[in-house]
Amino acid sequence: xxAQIAALLAQDGFTNGAIYALLAxxxxxxxxxxxxxxxxxxELVSYGTLTLAxxxxxxxxxxxxxxxxxxxxxTVIEVVSTLRRREARRLLPRVLLWxxxxxxxAALVTWAAPLKPPLFAQVLLTLAAVGALGPLLYRIVYQxxxxxxxxxxxxxxxxxxxxxxxxxxxxxxxxxxxxxxFASAQLAVGSMTFxxxxxxxxxxSALAIVVLYVLFNRTLYGKALRATAVNRIGARLVGIAPDFxxxxxxxxxxxxxxxxxxxxxxxxxxxxxxGFLISLKGFVGAIIxxxxxxxxxxxxxxxxxxxxxxxxxxxxxxxxxxxxxxxxPVLLWRSLTSHHHEEDE
Amino acid sequence: xxxxxxLARAQPQGxxxxxxxxxxxxxxxxxxxxxxxxxxxxxxxxxxxxxxNGAGKTTLLAALMGLLPSRxxxxxxxxxxxxxxxxxxxxxxxxxxxxRRELFGTMTVADHLELGAFARRRAPAAARRRRRDxxxxxxxxxxxxxxxxxxxxxxxxxxxxxxxRALMAEPALLLLDEPSLGLAPLVVRDIFTIIAALRxxxxxxxxxxxxxxxxxxxADYGYVLETGNVALAGPSAALAADPRVAxxxxxxxxx
Numbered sequence: 001x002x003a004q005i006a007a008l009l010a011q012d013g014f015t016n017g018a019i020y021a022l023l024a025x026x027x028x029x030x031x032x033x034x035x036x037x038x039x040x041x042x043e044l045v046s047y048g049t050l051t052l053a054x055x056x057x058x059x060x061x062x063x064x065x066x067x068x069x070x071x072x073x074x075t076v077i078e079v080v081s082t083l084r085r086r087e088a089r090r091l092l093p094r095v096l097l098w099x100x101x102x103x104x105x106a107a108l109v110t111w112a113a114p115l116k117p118p119l120f121a122q123v124l125l126t127l128a129a130v131g132a133l134g135p136l137l138y139r140i141v142y143q144x145x146x147x148x149x150x151x152x153x154x155x156x157x158x159x160x161x162x163x164x165x166x167x168x169x170x171x172x173x174x175x176x177x178x179x180x181x182f183a184s185a186q187l188a189v190g191s192m193t194f195x196x197x198x199x200x201x202x203x204x205s206a207l208a209i210v211v212l213y214v215l216f217n218r219t220l221y222g223k224a225l226r227a228t229a230v231n232r233i234g235a236r237l238v239g240i241a242p243d244f245x246x247x248x249x250x251x252x253x254x255x256x257x258x259x260x261x262x263x264x265x266x267x268x269x270x271x272x273x274x275g276f277l278i279s280l281k282g283f284v285g286a287i288i289x290x291x292x293x294x295x296x297x298x299x300x301x302x303x304x305x306x307x308x309x310x311x312x313x314x315x316x317x318x319x320x321x322x323x324x325x326x327x328x329p330v331l332l333w334r335s336l337t338s339h340h341h342e343e344d345e
Numbered sequence: 346x347x348x349x350x351x352l353a354r355a356q357p358q359g360x361x362x363x364x365x366x367x368x369x370x371x372x373x374x375x376x377x378x379x380x381x382x383x384x385x386x387x388x389x390x391x392x393x394x395x396x397x398n399g400a401g402k403t404t405l406l407a408a409l410m411g412l413l414p415s416r417x418x419x420x421x422x423x424x425x426x427x428x429x430x431x432x433x434x435x436x437x438x439x440x441x442x443x444x445r446r447e448l449f450g451t452m453t454v455a456d457h458l459e460l461g462a463f464a465r466r467r468a469p470a471a472a473r474r475r476r477r478d479x480x481x482x483x484x485x486x487x488x489x490x491x492x493x494x495x496x497x498x499x500x501x502x503x504x505x506x507x508x509x510r511a512l513m514a515e516p517a518l519l520l521l522d523e524p525s526l527g528l529a530p531l532v533v534r535d536i537f538t539i540i541a542a543l544r545x546x547x548x549x550x551x552x553x554x555x556x557x558x559x560x561x562x563x564a565d566y567g568y569v570l571e572t573g574n575v576a577l578a579g580p581s582a583a584l585a586a587d588p589r590v591a592x593x594x595x596x597x598x599x600x
Contacts, residue, residue, distance in 0.1 A: 223456055226452065227460050235460075239514065
C-alpha cells in the first residue's frame, strides 16, 4: 500500500468516523441522562436518509403516518395523565405541544413533498420530521417505565428497534436509496485529492460537536441535562423534572440520528435496516468511552471509522468482523482498568 | 434572639401555618417507617424534629418533599400538595437540603448556584444575579471556590454549597436534613450560626437533627420523633428543659 492509498483510506475513515462520532455522542447522552441504551437510534438514521430520499423524489415519506399516529397516542396519554394529576389549567399547552407540533410538521412535510423544495429545505423537513419522533417515542415508550432497571430499558429498546425496523420496511420498501451529494467538487492539495463531500461531512460533524459543547457548558438547559446525568435526585431537588430531561435528550438524540442519516445518504446506499449496523459502530465508539465520556466516545468512533476503512482494503470480506471484534479487547481493557460501578439510586 | 422579638414575629392566633402535616404515614413495602405523624410550621419560624438514628426523620422529610409515596395530608401555603411531583413543590417554594447533599460532583460551584435557580428560570436575570451575590456574601468560601468542582470541596463547603443551591430557589420553606452530619465541631457551629442568620430572611425552616442540643438552641418549636411517632412536642425551650428529653437526648452529649 502506498501513501496515496493510505491517505485515501484515511479520508474515508475520517468521513465515516465523523458520522459514527455523532451517533456515539447521541448514545452517550441518552444513556447518561435516562440510562436507556438507545438501540433504535439506527432506525432513526435509516429514517433520516430514506425520508430525505423520498422528499428528493417528490414523494411523501411514509414515516409521516408514524408521526401522526405517535402524536395522537402521546396526546391521549398526556391528556389522561394531566387530568389525573388535576392540572386542567395546563391541558391546552400540553395538547398543543404533544399533538399540535408533530401534526403541524407532518402536515408541512405532506404539503411540501410534491413541490420538490430545494435540497436545503428538504434537509430541514427531514430533521423536523425524524427529530419529532424522538420526544414522542420517549413519551410513549420510555417515560412510563423511566424508573425501571437498565436491563428492562434495554429489552424495551430492542423491542422498539424491531418495531421501527418493521415499520421502516412498510414505509420505505425493501429497496435502498441514495441521496444526492451536497457537494461534488474535488479539491487537490499537492498530490492528495479531497472530495468536497467528505470535507462537508467532517466539517458539519465538527460543527455539531461544537454546538453540543456550547449547549452543555454554557446554557442553563444544557447544564440541567448534565446535572440529571450526574445526580438524578439532586436534579429533581432543584426542580429539573426527569421527564423534562428525558424529553429534551430524546429530541436532541433523534435530531443527531436524523442528521447522521442525512450525512451518510450520499456516501452509501441505505436500506430500511442499514441504520442498525451504522449505529452499532457508533455504539462501539461509545463503549470505548465507557458510555460516559463524550471526548473518548468521539475519539473511539473516529478510530472505528479508520479501522473499518483499512479493514475494507486488507480484508474487505471481514470488514464488519474486524470492527466488531475490536470491542472484545476494549471491553477486557475497560473491565481491568475501571472499577465496577454498582447501580445505586 | 430575645423573647419580645420572637413575639413580634408570632402569627396571629388561628392563622393557617405555612406547612401543616396531618397523620402522615410512610411505608417501605410492608414496613411502616413513619406512623401518623402530625406537625405544623408557622411562617418565619424555625421548627425542629429531633430523634435518634432510625427514628424516621429522613423518611419524613423525603415524604414531605414527594420523593417517597405517603398517606395522610401535607398542606403547604394552603394547597394540598399530595399529588404534586417533587419539581412542582420546588417551584412552589418547598426546598430540601438532603442528608447526602446530592451535589453534582463534576460541575462547578457557580453551576450549582445557577441550577439552584432552575425553578426560578423565568425570573429576570438581574434578580437571579442579585440572589447569587447574596449567597456568595453569606458563604464567602463558596465565592472563593466558584470555579471549583463540587467533588473537590471539603465536607463543610459541600454543606454550604447544598444550602446555597437551595437558597437560589427562593424557598418559602427550607427542609434541612441533618445539616451537621459528618462535620467537624467547629464547622457544625458555623452551620448553626448560618441557620440562625437565615431567620432574618423570613424563610420558614424545618430542621431535622440528631444534634438535639444545637437544634433546640436555634429553633422556636420542636418535635421529638421516636420510632416513627411524635413522642413529645412543644416550644424548644420547654423541650430542652423537659427531663425526659434531657435524659434521652441531651444527657449523654458533651456540650
